[in-house]
Amino acid sequence: MWRFIGLRSLQAIPVILAVITVTFFLVRAAPGGPFSSEKAVSPQVQAALEAQYRLDQPPLQQYVSYLTDLVQGNMGPSFYYPGRSVDELILQGLPITAELGLYALLIAVIIGSFAGVIAALKPNTMQDYVPMSIAMVGICMPSFLLGPVLVLVFGIMLDWLPVSGWGDSYGDKVLPSITLGAMYAAYIARLSRSGMLEVMSQDYLRTARAKGLPEYVVILKHALRGGLLPVISYLGPAFAALLSGSFVVETIFQIPGLGRFYVQAAFNRDYTMILGTTVFLSTLIVVFNLLSDIAAAWVNPRLRYQFKK
Amino acid sequence: MTSKITAQALDHDIPKGTSLWEDALVRLRKNRLSMIGLGFLLFVMIVCLLTPWIAPYGYEEQNLRLGAIPPSMEHWLGTDTFGRDMLTRIMYGGRVSLLVGFIATSVALLIGVTYGAIAGYAGGKTDAFMMRLVDILYALPFMIFIILLMVVFGRNLLLLFLAIGAVEWLVMARIVRGQIQSLRQQEYVEAAISLGLSPAAIIMKHLIPNALGPVIVYTTLTIPNVMLLEAFLSFLGLGIQPPESSWGLLISYGVETMEEYPWLLIFPGLALTTTLFALNFLGDGLRDALDPKASRD
Numbered sequence: 001m002w003r004f005i006g007l008r009s010l011q012a013i014p015v016i017l018a019v020i021t022v023t024f025f026l027v028r029a030a031p032g033g034p035f036s037s038e039k040a041v042s043p044q045v046q047a048a049l050e051a052q053y054r055l056d057q058p059p060l061q062q063y064v065s066y067l068t069d070l071v072q073g074n075m076g077p078s079f080y081y082p083g084r085s086v087d088e089l090i091l092q093g094l095p096i097t098a099e100l101g102l103y104a105l106l107i108a109v110i111i112g113s114f115a116g117v118i119a120a121l122k123p124n125t126m127q128d129y130v131p132m133s134i135a136m137v138g139i140c141m142p143s144f145l146l147g148p149v150l151v152l153v154f155g156i157m158l159d160w161l162p163v164s165g166w167g168d169s170y171g172d173k174v175l176p177s178i179t180l181g182a183m184y185a186a187y188i189a190r191l192s193r194s195g196m197l198e199v200m201s202q203d204y205l206r207t208a209r210a211k212g213l214p215e216y217v218v219i220l221k222h223a224l225r226g227g228l229l230p231v232i233s234y235l236g237p238a239f240a241a242l243l244s245g246s247f248v249v250e251t252i253f254q255i256p257g258l259g260r261f262y263v264q265a266a267f268n269r270d271y272t273m274i275l276g277t278t279v280f281l282s283t284l285i286v287v288f289n290l291l292s293d294i295a296a297a298w299v300n301p302r303l304r305y306q307f308k309k
Numbered sequence: 310m311t312s313k314i315t316a317q318a319l320d321h322d323i324p325k326g327t328s329l330w331e332d333a334l335v336r337l338r339k340n341r342l343s344m345i346g347l348g349f350l351l352f353v354m355i356v357c358l359l360t361p362w363i364a365p366y367g368y369e370e371q372n373l374r375l376g377a378i379p380p381s382m383e384h385w386l387g388t389d390t391f392g393r394d395m396l397t398r399i400m401y402g403g404r405v406s407l408l409v410g411f412i413a414t415s416v417a418l419l420i421g422v423t424y425g426a427i428a429g430y431a432g433g434k435t436d437a438f439m440m441r442l443v444d445i446l447y448a449l450p451f452m453i454f455i456i457l458l459m460v461v462f463g464r465n466l467l468l469l470f471l472a473i474g475a476v477e478w479l480v481m482a483r484i485v486r487g488q489i490q491s492l493r494q495q496e497y498v499e500a501a502i503s504l505g506l507s508p509a510a511i512i513m514k515h516l517i518p519n520a521l522g523p524v525i526v527y528t529t530l531t532i533p534n535v536m537l538l539e540a541f542l543s544f545l546g547l548g549i550q551p552p553e554s555s556w557g558l559l560i561s562y563g564v565e566t567m568e569e570y571p572w573l574l575i576f577p578g579l580a581l582t583t584t585l586f587a588l589n590f591l592g593d594g595l596r597d598a599l600d601p602k603a604s605r606d
Contacts, residue, residue, distance in 0.1 A: 148567055
């Protein structure tokens, strides 16, 4: 197990380094300097600005100094918000996005696996068709459509819940969390259904039943562990998808989180901010993929042999 | 599983000697949801193809005095705030959405199948290296990279195709590689090798055609993903740019005015959702028909 964790972690390092390098040079290759949209400034001011943002150095040197700064946790100043650093902005948005993501993930895992298990217990009956049809709707209805529809129905027509903001008024976290979680609940429902169906036909379950164990013990203790395995492996990629989903959800509900910062930075051509958030989010995603792989290997020992000769 | 299929085949009295494809067609035909999905898709495709000739109004035809009116006899799906006919706009938007879906999927198909086939056929160290590369790329947060690409190189349609295609080929490569790897062990491939066929010819003539089933299934399931991705980007304002239009863009316009004119959100939303529905049902049906062993997830 330790061998697996060690080698799998080593794999993550080149990925992160590749992300940083590619992002850095992509952003540098962008046509038009970051100040080109501003009104004309005198050459001295231009030079001073370029020196401040290290644009006067050759690219390779810029890259090296960016890396050294990064290791020290310094992502440089924002191009767009004068006087504010990228770290500051990320740290400001992160807790909000993390909270939103956590609620969404909780909704997705709880509702999704419940629906999937229920469906798998009685396949090809109404108990299967109804939750799986709803799951299909969840997969085909993108968050940028579901969100506005929820706002229209529960926020405007019924006037039950606030339609924007985060933590400003009571209940304003409900709609964004549901909007973000719905699609993943649908995926998890399908994953856990197929996982459970596969496990349910295994010999060890027949043995468990033959021993005379009550059905709920058979399901809860023996079937769930194997049946929910695909869900655990899915959590890593789901986290990455949740992050990009937060771009849309935070834009719709005007939540000042990382996702909204990222989209705004993309519009404002705030290069240091784009660079910083890309590196930060990517590292986060790589780390979560790593954790989800480790969790899967912990539950399913066969996966650990991936690194055995 | 094999015994089940044989039993099923016997049940329905399929004459002996049917090919895989005939067999799959029979199975697909019996899946009502898939057939409805297929019919709906054909309908949408024909409508989108013929849009310039059958659209009731011009795409940019404004009627400012009309403004936004709800569905009526003259404008079946209502009009937007400029008095433009929504049905017409949805038809034109569908052209772009479907085009992105098909072209980006073709890009993914081309890269994925070629890469996967080479890795699977070569085996050994080449294979290990190529697949490790796929693993690494797979771990990258591509959504973020597409946004980055759109920001850096500007928002044009061609780049969108390439960027989305470049993301979606990874799974395809894995599937094809697995298929080719198992097919490569078969005697008929050895026969082809001993006859002196070049690897390229073996891959093209003998291996890829036999791996087609899962590829078709996965292609059908990639198209809705791609369309969703395009709509997602367009919604954020990072994908299709006006005057071009797509369902994602129409939805984002609809959101702005949904309180006063909800039909501007509802109809493009319905168009996108039902099309994705149909594609997913067709994909599921194809999977059951062509690849009964694959898990449904």
